[in-house]
Amino acid sequence: MPQSPDRNRQILLASRPVGAPVPENFSLVETPVPTPGPGQMLLRNLWMSLDPYMRGRMSDAKSYADPVPVGGVMPCGAVSRVMQSNLDGYQPGDLVMCYTAGWQDYSLSDGTMVFKLDPDMPEPSQALGVLGMPGFTGYMGLLDIGQPKPGETVVVAAATGPVGSVVGQVAKLKGCRVVGIAGGADKCAYAVDELGFDVCLDHRLDSLADDLANACPDGIDIYFENVGGKVFDAVMPLLNPHARIPVCGLIAQYNATELPPGPDRLPALMRLLLSQRIRMQAFIIFDNYGPHYPEFLAQMTPWVAEGKVKVKEHRIEGLENAPQGLIGLLEGQNFGKVVVRIAD
Structure with a gap:
């Protein structure tokens, strides 16, 4: 038209x-x-x-x-x-x-x-994107809920998307080791070569769980959840005591019309959260953090201008x-x- x-x-x-x-x-x-x-x-x-x-x-x-x-x-x-x-x-x-x-x-x-x-x-x-809702989501979820510390291992799925790319790059600026998960070799290469991730794994491979375990020999301190599905299944066994899980999305499940097949995973998750004293917190960015938007812009704008966040x-x-x-x-x-x- x-x-x-x-x-x-x-x-x-x-x-x-x-x-x-x-x-x-x-x-x-x-x-x-x-x-x-x-x-x-x-x-x-x-x-x-x-x-x-x-x-x-x-x-x-x-x-x-x-x-x-x-x-x-x-x-x-x-x-x-x-x-x-x-x-x-x-x-x-x-x-x-x-x-x-x-x-x-x-x-x-x-x-x-x-x-x-x-x-x-x-x-x-x-x-x-980077200066709007997605970037704001990645920035606040990582820093407020994730509370990254130098030397910790951060894992983020959808690593080259607008949220995941900000999470990984800010985590690197905070001195963390960053493992990304993305769909396809080209996206994984971009996450490492351009965004500066330490490792990026292809979730399309059947070996994802083993690949993630090899990439995280010291376990996972922060998992930024924006995908769900088999990625979270691979992450669960590797979560360290006192790990933090900011949850902003579950894109793997948005088109689902029924629960996934297999055993009920909820008891295992609840036991894991308790035994490892894990913090798992969902958030909606403007509901939880709206007043912080100006301070986010004040920090992210120069990072983008200086090429520190691509x-x-x-x-x-x-x-x-x-x-x-x-x-x-x-x-x-x-x-x-x-x-x-x-x-x-």
């Missing part, structure tokens, strides 16, 4: 997926460009973020956030330009990051969950390609933070 300057393209949730999402779960429509009312501003969305949590929002199962209604606009964060403003503190031309933008060309905002950006920011899409993006062109982008993300097809360019 070609874009019209006086129309607003939107991608809606057409139906709830059963298992993995398919293209038919989405629909692309056109509506008039909205007009801001008192206390509102009109945003032109330039870049939008695709993230694993979106799969949960497509379901009507009870969760930490309300499900997207069938026929509703898919949610996302976006980097946007202010087009019109009836809101104090915002002027046309301002560049902002808005976490309530949605999969559409234009959106209205009352300023909630909106952050001003440097209008001359060289790579605005980074505000959705960034890789998986860029998709065009709003209309966002559904396939999310489907691919949930299948592990991306290499780096997934962002969609909606407009220049």
Whole structure:
């Protein structure tokens, strides 16, 4: 559908997926460009973020956030330009990051969950990744829950993704030994050669459990959990006394329609947590750490500028390609933070 300057393209949730999402779960429509009312501003969305949590929002199962209604606009964060403003503190031309933008060309905002950006920011899409919610998640989860100490062993899955790559690089800056887990030899090589991980293992290999045991001869002090599934199964026997496990996601299970086969692992996990005195804590970044966002930016921005934290993006062109982008993300097809360019 070609874009019209006086129309607003939107991608809606057409139906709830059963298992993995398919293209038919989405629909692309056109509506008039909205007009801001008192206390509102009109945003032109330039870049939008695709993230694993979106799969949960497509379901009507009870969760930490309300499900997207069938026929509703898919949610996302976006980097946007202010087009019109009836809101104090915002002027046309301002560049902002808005976490309530949605999969559409234009959106209205009352300023909630909106952050001003440097209008001359060289790579605005980074505000959705390393300098946005994913980077913030990795940074706070590692430092507050993980509490890394020099010489400790940190393991992180999805090691080249936007969360895992920040976790590993910050852990190295804190003097830790870092073992990444990723899908494929190219991703593993990037984690070691570019991101500075000590080791990176391919979770697609049947030897993952043995490979991880060999890579962690002194056990695991911190496991940053954002995947679950067989990766966690391989990690469990290697956890040291007083290990810490920040939990921010379980992407391996998001498309599941039933519990995995095999014995009930919960008693073994509970016994392990008790006997090893392990701290396992889940968190939702803005629920738990929202007020800390400015201090995160103050630290991460110079790290990125100085090359101490490196960034890789998986860029998709065009709003209309966002559904396939999310489907691919949930299948592990991306290499780096997934962002969609909606407009220049």
